[in-house]
Amino acid sequence: MGATDKIWNPVQVAEQARNDYASEIFPSRLSIDPSLSLSQMTPLVINLCKDMFKAWSKLDDSCFHIEKISGGITNLLLKVSVKQGNSIDDIITIRLYGPNTEFIIDRHRELQAIKYITAAGFGATWLGIFGNGMVQSFINAYTLTPSDMRDPKLAAKIAKQLRRFHHVEIPGSKEPQLWNDIRKFFEKACNLKFDDTEKQKTYEAISFTELHDEIYKLQLLCDRLKSPVIFAHNDLLSGNIMINHEEDKLYFIDYEYASYNYRGFDIGNHFAEYAGFDCDFSLYPNRNEQFHFFRHYLQPERPQEVPQKDLEALYIEANTYALASHLFWALWGLIQAKMSPIDFDYLGYFFKRYKEYKRQKDQVESLAIS
Template sequence: MNKSPYEVFHYTVEKDNIDRGLCDIARHFVPEYRNSTDKDLTITRLNGGITNILYLVEDKSIENKPKDIPVVIRLYGYKSEEIIDRKNELVVQTEADMNGLGAKFYGLFDNGCIYGFIPGNPLEHEDLSNSKIQGLVAKEIAEWHSIEMPTRKNPSLWNTIKKWAALAPLDQYPEEKKNQYYQTLNVRQMIEESKQLEKTLATLNSPIVFCHNDLLSRNIIVNAEQDHASFIDFEYANYNFRGFELANHFNEYAGFGPDYKLYPSREQQEHFISEYLKVTQKLKASEEPSKEDIHKLYVECNQFSLASHLFWGFWSIVQAMNSEIDFDYLEYGKAHIILYLSFFLFLFLYQTQLFYFIIRMTSIQNLESVDPFAEESSIGGDTSTINYIHIRIFQRSGRKAVTTIESLPKNCNFKKILSHFKKTFSCNGSLVEDELIGTVIQLQGDHRKEYSNNYYFPIRHNLNNLIITIIISKKNLEITHPLQFCFCIKSTHINIY
């Protein structure tokens, strides 16, 4: 197949006369618009872009429109070349056009590009959890992962993070009034975290495939008539780890807020992964991927979620310094860094079996009315199938109080947990064997901490001086996203509920 033709037009769309510039660009590139006047052309700004600004340009008087019009004109964000490899983007854009993976690519001008409009509806982040849409998106991702592109086959993830991290100020933020807020992002520490994470995720041996790398909802167009999903905006497209692509897409379920109550459940993730594997494994309609393959990819995705948060955390810092788009990039970056820290700590505690108390797994809102120190009968709801770890405080007359922890899972490393408690709370403690309830941890002193009008059991860890409260269900000790395990994280500058 011949290489997709494109043209370079040396023209700059000026900020103080955008509409006129867009009309000139449309007339130059689109034969059907050559005779259209400024009044004939309708210009609509499209929602969703936080790197560039997108405009739909259409001449509604044209009947029997060819499939490639109307057109979308993208104006590059200020200094966006610092975060985007425009040469690589051009290769991807033309090759995607040639392989039927994107819209017709018309060409470039000095501060943007123009391409055909893909018919269909751009998704909202709430749409991503729809099971039918999940299947369409999973299938299209699998198709992307199967193609060959004439670009470097090395995964782009870590080099991109290093590039963006090098642009992030280590000490003083350029804008004085935002400097104090910026310091809470702890850039130096995040750079070190990225180095360690690169080594850790390498052990997963995630396949290197061609990825879109930015599958947020507005970059996905669903054509209901054709029952097909298409992707747009290939600025970050490159070879990368399969786990990163899927993890990054799952993180986008939360939207720009982000609202991680919308993060896909394990059931939703496994449905998506199953649909993806059906294509990559070339299974027949009657065949299903093995449970082992689904579980392996499920774990891979959720661990690569850490890399996704670091990726967009550093991206946000660079954008905050350069972009002229009205968007709070630092707040967005802070949200990703907080989520990175929370998930990192979750994995640490999961892998070292440091589980302290268990409350019935409910929504985050319901936790507000739960007291972990209450008697079972006062907690409410059906507790017949729920096991609790009990934390009790005994106040002895004239002596220090004693905190006891009972009914931990039998396979816990009790000595490690006791050692951690003694070091964390600077207290003495011991293990006591009880015939009825098994091993009991006893700690000298009352180690409850009041938090949000309820008593929780704080676990201190030296990472970023966070104080963590963890609420985990015995029935759900699989690695998954931390906010599905109801994390509450608090430090001087950070609050997550």
């Protein structure tokens, strides 16, 4: 980080993070089952809004319009429009946590950080929490696709925004969490039992001794690189990046995995997400594409002046930590295969990520130790 970069200290502006009606928002103990249909969910969402927002408590139910924005492989996002008079007065988003996500997501860590992240100007304004989710302001933007991230102009914007994000200051411990989180995932992943016979058979074919050894060796390799510790997003896939072209604004959203971590991991993990959930790793950015990203990350104002040696060093750093990304999300997939009711082949996802890890590790290791 350059000496002239501004260090964000959101503590001073945290009280201004909410909008005008935020002082009349209350936490709620209510929960909403994300597996319900939208018609079943609607009266529950309206009740939740009235419980949390004092200004809306006496509105007629017809003033509320609820629609699904997205349903990923972890959470469900709802858009709530509130009409008073002849116009839409307020729009908020309600994020419903996926069932059993507490097994993989540290909600305390997320909530501790999110107010400071949004106060620093990232993503939606945090408004409050309820039994199994949170409420935020609505972002008028569209979500990127994996192919969007390959666009050179967007890649440059993402790189510049990521540099800014890495300057956010969050109170508390600044210990990098990567290896702590991987070890926690490993402990949970190696003690699963599936009711489905075929899944159990597939699971039993996994060598956790081998996985344990790979984690140990990779940590030693990564430690050689002395990657700077910054506040990292840790899940910068296309679905967590939004853009409003008219206003020329790029947003990072969803901070469920955000923590202090290694710079190389946040960048390498982002590159791995070019492959999408289908894990088409032929889309992983090549050397030239990565260098383009690095130039705008390292020197946003003068990208063409970045020394070649800095590009080469960050290339090794990011691609080595991309291996850690494969192990992290592979283990995540195993836990989700057992815990999540969402219809997604999490078990298959483990094998795709672990296969790519093994395919890349020898080449990356030779770069890291050269």
